[in-house]
Amino acid sequence: MTSLHQAAPRIAKLTALSIGVAFLATACGGSSTPSSTGSSSAAAAGIACPAPSATGGGTSAAGNTGSVPPSATTTATPLKIGSLLPTTGSLAFLGPPEIAGVNLGIKEINDAGGVLGKPVEVIHRDSGDTKTDIATQSTTALLGQGVGAIIGAASSGVSKTVINQITGAGVVQFSPANTSPDFTTWDDKGLYWRTAPSDVLQGKVLGNYMATCGAQTVGMIVLNDAYGTGLAKNVQAAFEAAGGKVVAQELFNEGDSQFSSQVDKVLAAKPDAIALITFDQAKSIVPLMTGKGVKPTQIFMVDGNMSDYSKDFQAGTLKGAQGTIPGTFAKEDFKKKLLAIDPALKDYSYAGESYDAANLIALAAEAAKSTKGTDIAGQLKAVSEGGEKCNTFPSCVTLLRNGKDIDYDGQSGPVAFSDAGDPTEAYIGIYEYQDDNTYKPAKEEFGKL
DSSP: OOOOOOOOOOOOOOOOEESSSSEEEEEEEOOOOOOOOOSTTTTTTTOOOOOOOOOOOOOOOOOOOOOOOOOOOOOOOOOOEEEEOOOOTTGOOOOOOHHHHHHHHHHHHTTTTTTTBBBEEEEEOOOOOOOHHHHHHHHHHHHHHOOOOEOOOOHHHHHHHHHHHHHTTOEEESSOOOOGGGGOOOOOOOOOOEOOOOHHHHHHHHHHHHHHHTTTTEEEEEESHHHHEEEEEHHHHHHHHOOOEEEEEEOOOOOOOOHHHHHHHHHTOOOOOOOOOOSSTTTHHHHHHHTTTTOOOGGGTTTOOOOTTTTTSTTTTTTTTTTEEEEEEHHHHHHHHHHHOOOOOOOOOOOOOHHHHHHHHHHHHHHHHHOOOHHHHHHHHGSSSEEEEEOOOHHHHHHHHOOEEEHHHHHHHHOOOTTTOOBBBBEEEEEEETTTSEEEEEEEEEEEE
C-alpha cells in the first residue's frame, strides 16, 4: 500500500479494544473435518458454524412525537450537504443504500422545518474508485457550490485522495463507511468524522469468529489498498491471538482481473477457512475457489464484498458462507422508509450510517447556530454524548431548541465519538448466505474501542 503524507496526529493511538458481547456457547461450536491424511484443507473440509436466525438489536427509529419548535436563530446561509458516494466503480453496489440513507435523513430534516429556519440542500456526486480521478473532480465541484459538509467517501482509499482537499477548505468530511485505522491519526484539523468503526473492530470480530467456528488455519486473499491490508492485519492479529494460524496471504491490486494465481497459492496451503478481503472482485474469485472444491461454509467475507450475488452465481454457490458488516441490522421500519425513497433498493449496507451522518451534521449545525464547516465540527462530539437520548432529527432538535443537551443514538447504533471523530463503540453484524446467494442476519457483536 502506498502511504500518503500524514502530519502529526491530533490524538494518541487507539486504546485496546474489548468485545462487549460474547458469542453464544452453542454457536459455531463445531470443528473442521480432518482430511484423510489427518490435516484439514479448504478443498476437503467444512467449517461447522451454524448461524441462528436473529431478530436484530440496536436502536429503532422513533418518530416525531410532537410539533417541532421553530429555531430561535435563522441562518442567512442555508446548510448545503454534499455526498461523495459510489455510483460507479468497484463499490458501486454500496451507493444506493448510502444515498437512500442520506436522502431519507434530509427528507426528515426538511419535513421538520430544516436547519436554522431554512431547508437543507443536498448535492450528490459520484466518488468512483481509486482507478479514476472522479472523486477529486466531484469534490472540486461540491466545494465550488459552497457545501458545509460532505458525506463520503465509502472507500478508505478514495477518501485518502480527497481528505486534505476537503478539510483544507474548512469543510466537514463525514464518511459512513471508511474503516481504515489511518484516519484516526490523520491531521484533518478536526474536520474528519465517521459513523463506521475502525477495522480494528471488524477485524477483531471476524478473526475471533473464524476461530470460534472451528478453523485452526486461514488463508486470505486481500485487496492491496488501505482498506484491504488494514483489515487483513487486524483479522490476522485476532485469529492468531485466538490460537489460529494464517498460512497464506495473497495480495492483488485494484484493476486486476485475473486471480487464479492467488487462489492456487492459498489453496496449496490447505487452510481450514478462507477470508476474502476484497470489493466486487469476489465475483471472479468465488467461482475459482468453489470450482476447486472449496465449500461455501469455509468462505468468510467482509463489508467490501457482502453483496447480493443472486444474478451472478448458480443457486447454492454461497450457501453457508458468512461475513461481517459494521453496524446494526437494518430494522423493518427503517427498511420501509428507505424503500419509499428508493423502491429498487435491495441492499441496506451503510444506509444507517449514512442516515446518521446527515442527522448529526444537521444537529451539530443547530447546536452551533451556524452552517459553517468548522463550527459544525465543533459540535459533532457534543451532540453524540452526555445528554438526553434521542434518535431522530425531529426529536433531537426539539430538545436542542428547548435548551437541552442531547445524546443522539441512531440507526447505526449508539453513536459516541472520540476526539478523533471515530465511533467509540459499535455493532458488527454477522450474516449468512442463503441458497439464492443473498444474505440474512445471523447475529450481532458489540464492541468498544
